[in-house]
Amino acid sequence: MSWLAETTAVLAKEARSEWRTRVAAASLGLFVAGALALIGLAFARLSPSPELRLEINTQIAAALLWLVILFTAATGLGRAFLVEEERGTAIALRLHGRPTAVWTGKFLANTAQILLLSAVTAPILFQILGVDVRHPVPLVLSVALGCTGVAAVFSFTGAVVAQTSARGGLLAALSFPVLLPQFASGVDSTLRAIGFRATLSTDFWSTSGGGIVQLASYDAIAITAALLLFEHIWNE
Amino acid sequence: MAVALRIDSVVKRYGARPVLKKLSFQATGGEILVVAGPNGSGKSTLLRLVAGLVRPGSGSISLEIDGTDVSDPGSRRRAVGLVAPEIALYPELSGRENLDYFDALRGRTGLPAGELLEAVGLGKRGGDLVSAYSTGMRQRLRIALALRHRPRVLLLDEPGLALDAKGGEMLRTLVDAHREAGNLVLVATNDSREAAWGDRTIVLAG
Numbered sequence: 016m017s018w019l020a021e022t023t024a025v026l027a028k029e030a031r032s033e034w035r036t037r038v039a040a041a042s043l044g045l046f047v048a049g050a051l052a053l054i055g056l057a058f059a060r061l062s063p064s065p066e067l068r069l070e071i072n073t074q075i076a077a078a079l080l081w082l083v084i085l086f087t088a089a090t091g092l093g094r095a096f097l098v099e100e101e102r103g104t105a106i107a108l109r110l111h112g113r114p115t116a117v118w119t120g121k122f123l124a125n126t127a128q129i130l131l132l133s134a135v136t137a138p139i140l141f142q143i144l145g146v147d148v149r150h151p152v153p154l155v156l157s158v159a160l161g162c163t164g165v166a167a168v169f170s171f172t173g174a175v176v177a178q179t180s181a182r183g184g185l186l187a188a189l190s191f192p193v194l195l196p197q198f199a200s201g202v203d204s205t206l207r208a209i210g211f212r213a214t215l216s217t218d219f220w221s222t223s224g225g226g227i228v229q230l231a232s233y234d235a236i237a238i239t240a241a242l243l244l245f246e247h248i249w250n251e
Numbered sequence: 252m253a254v255a256l257r258i259d260s261v262v263k264r265y266g267a268r269p270v271l272k273k274l275s276f277q278a279t280g281g282e283i284l285v286v287a288g289p290n291g292s293g294k295s296t297l298l299r300l301v302a303g304l305v306r307p308g309s310g311s312i313s314l315e316i317d318g319t320d321v322s323d324p325g326s327r328r329r330a331v332g333l334v335a336p337e338i339a340l341y342p343e344l345s346g347r348e349n350l351d352y353f354d355a356l357r358g359r360t361g362l363p364a365g366e367l368l369e370a371v372g373l374g375k376r377g378g379d380l381v382s383a384y385s386t387g388m389r390q391r392l393r394i395a396l397a398l399r400h401r402p403r404v405l406l407l408d409e410p411g412l413a414l415d416a417k418g419g420e421m422l423r424t425l426v427d428a429h430r431e432a433g434n435l436v437l438v439a440t441n442d443s444r445e446a447a448w449g450d451r452t453i454v455l456a457g
Binding site: 024032113114246 | 302304324325328329331333335337338339340341342343344348352353355356357358396400
């Protein structure tokens with residue numbers, strides 16, 4: 016049986032467990048709903064002219080979107096390995112699973128989760144802020160590639176943190192500096208895709224395609240590094 | 252078709268406290284080796300060392316199965332079957348789903364789940380969620396999981412824990428059958444009935 020089939024088994028098990036327990040859906044869904052409600056309440060009280068309001072909202076839409084993604088990831092994605100250690104199932108997983116297949120299965124499950132939440136969050140957020148997206152395809156690509164990198168980093172650092180005794184706050188402290196370039200590219204690409212820098216946005220790909228390439232490159236580096244290092248972390 | 256385990260001058264410390272001090276012994280397929288000793292003497296640690304779950308401070312552990320060297324910890328993990336109280340199974344999955352999941356991680360080459368569940372006395376409860384299992388039923392499921400991939404080395408840490416009399420008999424039957432098939436069985440126990448299963452006993456002083 017191939018590595019791919021083993022990875023699929025991990026992914027399928029994660030999906031089945033989540034379907035039965037709804038742990039991630041409940042905690043992450045509540046966080047996203049709360050964040051969007053607060054943003055909605057805060058921006059309903061802004062009272063500059065409609066033009067100025069749109070300008071402000073467009074400027075901060077990308078930052079708010081990536082802020083929600085960061086906190087959603089920090090709330091839920093890092094727990095994949097922590098739960099295995101806390102419940103004692105990690106030992107059976109170590110005895111039976113190939114490390115890279117285990118990591119990849121969990122990374123794919125995390126990616127699916129964060130993509131799903133972003134797919135719900137982004138349209139609602141832009142609706143609340145009244146932002147009209149000029150380049151939907153680059154926006155979807157930016158968010159998807161950005162979330163993939165975020166999931167890769169949190170899946171890896173989650174495994175590192177699960178091996179330590181001092182877990183509180185360590186996950187975000189380890190992940191955020193590593194993710195800074197990804198967030199910078201993500202915010203920039205999102206700003207360009209929603210048309211904030213209007214002068215540059217008439218031909219998105221010639222002026223702003225580099226951001227998408229940066230996001231994809233980061234993903235490739237993060238996934239490769241995690242696959243190379245995970246076995247050492249997992250086997251300690 | 253042989254199994255050869257060699258423990259050579261193994262030292263294991265937890266912090267400054269030595270648990271195993273230059274432990275050496277050899278064991279081969281077709282025998283049951285009982286590991287006895289007081290609490291904290293390193294019985295469970297020894298099994299975890301053999302399973303490749305922890306590393307020795309010094310010394311070496313070598314394992315050869317049918318002429319193939321499986322001494323590195325990663326290979327040992329997948330070669331052995333381990334029953335230990337700290338191994339938990341997924342409570343949101345049924346007993347059968349747990350067995351099938353771990354078998355899928357090994358390439359679906361294990362013994363049929365139904366057959367194993369019958370053998371450990373869970374034939375009619377295999378479809379129930381593990382969260383509904385009693386402590387004894389979870390132990391039976393651990394035994395089934397450890398045997399699923401036909402391991403040539405079976406490591407049992409307090410295997411009779413929480414088993415009723417019938418469960419104890421079932422375990423004895425399975426262990427004997429495993430030994431008869433030419434496999435090596437290591438049993439860490441303080442239970443005098445389980446200690447009597449052994450062809451040899453090593454006593455850890457602590």
